[in-house]
Amino acid sequence: MASWALPEAITQSYVNVDGLNVHILGAGSPADPLILLLHGFPELSYSWRKTILPLAAAGYHVVAPDMRGYGRTCTQPVAYDDNLAPFRPIAIVRDIVALVAALRVSTVHAIVGHDMGSLVAGNCALLRPDLFKRVVCISVPFTGAPRYTVPPDHHNTPRGIIRPPPLLPLISRALGALDPPRKHYTVYFSSPSADADMRNAPGGLHGFMRAYYHVKSADGPANEAHELDVEKPIEAIAAALPEYYVMRAERDMPGSVLPHAPSLAAVAENRWLPEDELAVYVDEYARTGFQGGLNGYRCATDPSGAWSADLLAFSGKTVEVPAMFLAGKKDWGTWQFPGAVKLMESEFAKMEGRFILVDGAGHWVQQEQAEAVVKHLLGFFKET
Missing domain, CATH: 3.40.50.1820 (Alpha/Beta hydrolase fold, catalytic domain)
Incomplete structure (x- = not known):
């Protein structure tokens, strides 16, 4: 290593x-x-x-x-x-x-x-x-x-208690109905293709990881973060969030972040993650893949809630x-x-x-x- x-x-x-x-x-x-x-x-x-x-x-x-x-x-x-x-x-x-x-x-x-x-x-x-x-x-x-x-009509449940449906599947259905359709990144991370998509990103793993770290940093172009109104419709919330959180339905994560990759000049000026430090992440994820981390998302987004039931x-x-x-x-x-x-x-x-x-x-x-x-x-x- x-x-x-x-x-x-x-x-x-x-x-x-x-x-x-x-x-x-x-x-x-x-x-x-x-x-x-x-x-x-x-x-x-x-x-x-x-x-x-x-x-x-x-x-x-x-x-x-x-x-x-x-x-x-x-x-x-x-x-x-x-x-x-x-x-x-x-x-x-x-x-x-x-x-x-x-x-x-x-x-x-x-x-x-x-x-x-x-x-x-x-x-x-x-x-x-x-x-x-x-x-x-x-x-x-x-x-x-x-x-x-406790549901309103508790007589319909033997024990009088239910678990509310998980939040992400509800959000996902609403995002899927938008025009154009969208999907939440955690649901994408739970998919069978996410690991291979990122390991085999166009242009290589190094370019993908550089772009991913860039777009979510203070250097990213769409990061004027602010509190969102819980009362607003899903369309307004989706429009406010950057695409690396609310993705186009037809895109994978490399396709969502690579168009916003930093320029060579911006990479050269980066002090918080210079190339030699980025190389540590690239080397490790090239060896292990991403699935070990993605399994945490799968447990969190499982529609049945079984993996969090404990x-x-x-x-x-x-x-x-x-x-x-x-x-x-x-x-x-x-x-x-x-x-x-x-x-x-x-x-x-x-x-x-x-x-x-x-x-x-x-x-x-x-x-x-x-x-x-x-x-x-x-x-x-x-x-x-």
């Missing part, structure tokens, strides 16, 4: 986690309070390369794993037909709990998750507040466990530990689901107004504005 060219103070090692050999980046003394950093898609533990050492220098033991199905934790490509059970939300929480046990600590000072890692971090804090003492969700609002509801045991439970939300000001991920931020604020009992949008950043905020992210994290740790 190619070298990640990290500073010597950042260690790379493997930890056996309940039979899974997890690759981790680490810094700081194991005697110090533990901070866990969970990456999103399509990222790696490497996404935290700019934040690990500053947090360690502030007196913390910092660990960033490659999640199940990603990077060097993934020894061979995951296939679409593989068993989804290890990727269901509660199983990923179990991975993290087992990692903490393997690190021989009794509590985690803070769990910090970006993108899909935000949902994992939120679930960890929801399910095990005794273990995870603080939670930071970055870029994707955490909206809590699925809930049972979490119904926590219906109505809120997150009781101190919480913060952090995102780039130009990140549409915060606002893509109207009403999600308000729902998150109701699910975090101790959020206390800690909703922070960082200037000069899009979706990859911990890479685009690492100093600001570290500042806000340390401020949150001190405050709580």
